[in-house]
Amino acid sequence: MPQTLYEKLWQSHVVHEEADGTALIYIDRHLVHEVTSPQAFEGLKLAGRKPWRVSSIVATADHNTPTNFWERGIEDPISRLQVETLDANIKEVGALAYFAFRDPRQGIVHVIGPESGATLPGMTVVCGDSHTSTHGAFGCLAIGIGTSEVEHVLATQCLLQKRSKTMLVRVEGPLGKGVTAKDIALAVIARIGTAGGTGSAIEFGGSTIRALSMEGRMTLCNMAIEAGARMGFVAVDDITINYLKGRPFAPKAELWDAAMASWRTLKSDEGASFDRVVELRAADIQPQVTWGTSPEMVVAIGGRVPDPAAEKDASRREGMERALKYMGLAANTPIKDIAVDKIFIGSCTNSRIEDLRAAAKVVKGRKVAGNIKLALVVPGSGLIKRQAESEGLDKIFVAAGFEWREPGCSMCLAMNADRLEAGERCASTSNRNFEGRQGAGGRTHLVSPEMAAAAALAGHFSDVRDLL
Amino acid sequence: MDKFVRLQGLVAPLDRANVDTDAIIPKQFLKSIKRSGFGPNLFDAWRYLDVGEPGMDNSKRSLNPDFVLNQPRYQGAQILLARKNFGCGSSREHAPWALLDFGFRAVLAESYADIFFNNCFKNGVLPIVLPAAELDELFAQVAATPGYKLTIDLERQLVLRPDGKALPFAVDGFRKECLVNGWDDIGLTLRHAEKIRAYEDKRRAEQPWLFA
Numbered sequence: 001m002p003q004t005l006y007e008k009l010w011q012s013h014v015v016h017e018e019a020d021g022t023a024l025i026y027i028d029r030h031l032v033h034e035v036t037s038p039q040a041f042e043g044l045k046l047a048g049r050k051p052w053r054v055s056s057i058v059a060t061a062d063h064n065t066p067t068n069f070w071e072r073g074i075e076d077p078i079s080r081l082q083v084e085t086l087d088a089n090i091k092e093v094g095a096l097a098y099f100a101f102r103d104p105r106q107g108i109v110h111v112i113g114p115e116s117g118a119t120l121p122g123m124t125v126v127c128g129d130s131h132t133s134t135h136g137a138f139g140c141l142a143i144g145i146g147t148s149e150v151e152h153v154l155a156t157q158c159l160l161q162k163r164s165k166t167m168l169v170r171v172e173g174p175l176g177k178g179v180t181a182k183d184i185a186l187a188v189i190a191r192i193g194t195a196g197g198t199g200s201a202i203e204f205g206g207s208t209i210r211a212l213s214m215e216g217r218m219t220l221c222n223m224a225i226e227a228g229a230r231m232g233f234v235a236v237d238d239i240t241i242n243y244l245k246g247r248p249f250a251p252k253a254e255l256w257d258a259a260m261a262s263w264r265t266l267k268s269d270e271g272a273s274f275d276r277v278v279e280l281r282a283a284d285i286q287p288q289v290t291w292g293t294s295p296e297m298v299v300a301i302g303g304r305v306p307d308p309a310a311e312k313d314a315s316r317r318e319g320m321e322r323a324l325k326y327m328g329l330a331a332n333t334p335i336k337d338i339a340v341d342k343i344f345i346g347s348c349t350n351s352r353i354e355d356l357r358a359a360a361k362v363v364k365g366r367k368v369a370g371n372i373k374l375a376l377v378v379p380g381s382g383l384i385k386r387q388a389e390s391e392g393l394d395k396i397f398v399a400a401g402f403e404w405r406e407p408g409c410s411m412c413l414a415m416n417a418d419r420l421e422a423g424e425r426c427a428s429t430s431n432r433n434f435e436g437r438q439g440a441g442g443r444t445h446l447v448s449p450e451m452a453a454a455a456a457l458a459g460h461f462s463d464v465r466d467l468l
Numbered sequence: 469m470d471k472f473v474r475l476q477g478l479v480a481p482l483d484r485a486n487v488d489t490d491a492i493i494p495k496q497f498l499k500s501i502k503r504s505g506f507g508p509n510l511f512d513a514w515r516y517l518d519v520g521e522p523g524m525d526n527s528k529r530s531l532n533p534d535f536v537l538n539q540p541r542y543q544g545a546q547i548l549l550a551r552k553n554f555g556c557g558s559s560r561e562h563a564p565w566a567l568l569d570f571g572f573r574a575v576l577a578e579s580y581a582d583i584f585f586n587n588c589f590k591n592g593v594l595p596i597v598l599p600a601a602e603l604d605e606l607f608a609q610v611a612a613t614p615g616y617k618l619t620i621d622l623e624r625q626l627v628l629r630p631d632g633k634a635l636p637f638a639v640d641g642f643r644k645e646c647l648v649n650g651w652d653d654i655g656l657t658l659r660h661a662e663k664i665r666a667y668e669d670k671r672r673a674e675q676p677w678l679f680a
Contacts (some may be wrong), residue, residue, distance in 0.1 A: 036559065148590035
């Protein structure tokens with residue numbers, strides 16, 4: 001019987017299955033960061049247990065780390081303690097690799113995994129972070145987990161899981177100019193809602209997805225969690241394999257050939273059936289801008305803020321009214337009339353070299369508008385930062401009025417000093433526009449890097465296609 | 469983990485959909501390296517009028533009188549009545565830690581985000597799924613009845629209303645067993661250590677690049 005990619009990946013990792021279908025699945029790669037691991041390491045120690053397979057661990061400090069004045073270290077004592085706790089835990093137990101604060105290869109955990117070749121096709125990848133779904137771009141089962149599960153994986157190399165429902169999101173046709181993987185992700189969420197993927201593993205397929213770079217596929221899989229999915233993934237093809245070749249932890253020589261042969265099978269079989277299929281035409285997707293406090297509250301750049309009065313469902317209407325109040329927006333306002341205060345280009349969604357190149361292309365030779373208080377570019381890793389600098393992208397951003405920062409999660413979740421003040425409005429390439437996400441009272445609009453760049457230049461949302 | 473067998477508790481209503489884990493426990497409190505102490509900052513941005521930071525004396529902060537959990541009638545609540553897609557967003561286990569530390573042992577909602585749902589079970593918090601129509605009735609009854617309590621019988625998988633109506637709910641057999649017995653699932657998994665080792669050896673032989 002034809003199998004979906006999910007079924008192949010699932011079956012190849014089941015170690016044991018309980019009567020009710022709860023299975024122990026083996027975990028190949030365990031990514032660790034400072035926020036969700038300290039209690040797990042402590043629990044392990046208190047129970048007198050040792051990590052099962054230290055060579056599965058790749059760790060970094062990203063959430064709390066500052067993005068400027070690195071020579072001063074981490075000034076917030078609570079953040080510093082959390083990072084030092086990770087330093088101490090990794091020193092004690094070991095890891096395949098630890099990209100500590102200020103290491104040249106440090107960066108956002110979901111950027112450095114793929115970049116170092118630590119994320120490989122066919123793997124199960126876990127991390128105590130919901131955006132672990134990112135790694136699914138490589139044909140992995142990549143699952144975000146909680147801290148108790150981090151401890152469980154450390155102790156047993158396994159995760160307790162039930163089989164997910166399967167969903168195929170198929171996107172066909174060429175993307176329009178200025179339309180990106182981020183816009184596909186937001187369009188999918190607009191279609192199925194933030195709970196549309198609950199209990200599901202989403203495979204992204206179709207000619208549009210096949211044409212995306214690995215960076216684009218990572219952006220798309222990253223946002224699968226915002227559609228409520230347990231994971232998102234893309235089948236392996238030449239683009240996947242070409243990306244991986246020569247990466248530090250990717251197999252070499254004859255192992256590379258064997259691995260490649262195995263990876264070639266990582267796709268859904270012809271005729272495999274899914275529990276649900278959602279189809280989109282790339283030609284229908286425009287640059288997207290969120291207007292509310294949930295990623296499903298999104299419209300195209302040419303649209304208007306919706307009117308709750310037109311919503312028949314009472315619960316949805318109340319949600320819209322609450323969102324408009326929080327966002328300080330009136331119904332029916334054209335999206336292009338919304339002025340912004342800050343710009344954030346970064347996060348595990350959109351901080352890779354291709355994202356920075358695309359934003360720089362828009363910005364080149366132009367200036368950030370006078371009403372913009374702060375425009376930040378935060379590369380996803382130290383390696384990306386240096387790559388961008390070697391291409392002169394930093395100079396383009398700085399000349400336009402952007403700040404060029406050190407890598408980290410930064411203003412995606414504002415655990416460090418990069419944040420919005422109450423009432424400030426941000427065009428952000430991150431993944432969540434929840435209340436307070438980028439700072440208490442801050443107002444987040446999710447967009448692609450190109451659209452964030454266009455908003456920086458105009459001082460309000462504008463259609464990047466007019467600049468290309 | 470504390471056992472969960474039967475609970476009779478005061479019910480507090482939180483009538484909004486898509487309550488995310490950033491709302492349940494804002495990011496500034498995630499800098500803690502402990503599992504406890506998150507209760508005073510549960511729903512911090514909604515609950516207080518000022519912006520909370522770690523290390524503040526929360527007893528001295530001004531409460532938001534409009535936030536439902538601050539109403540005197542809901543003090544001591546152990547059951548949270550919620551809407552669909554509760555716990556969406558971040559994987560932070562600090563969310564169920566904060567609910568538990570505040571005093572909640574169970575949540576009733578139409579649906580949950582998957583990671584939050586898993587995290588609850590690991591901490592002895594029972595997330596129950598009920599149909600929207602039953603939740604509507606519960607919201608109405610809570611609003612109409614100060615001191616409204618529900619009984620949750622996990623063994624029989626029933627939510628018992630004070631008017632005698634019993635609402636059945638589903639729960640995975642394995643999770644139920646763990647909750648009812650207060651089992652540590654790492655200990656349970658390690659009973660299969662030989663199987664894990666055998667799987668690992670086979671995989672190492674077949675796909676050695678995964679073990680480099």
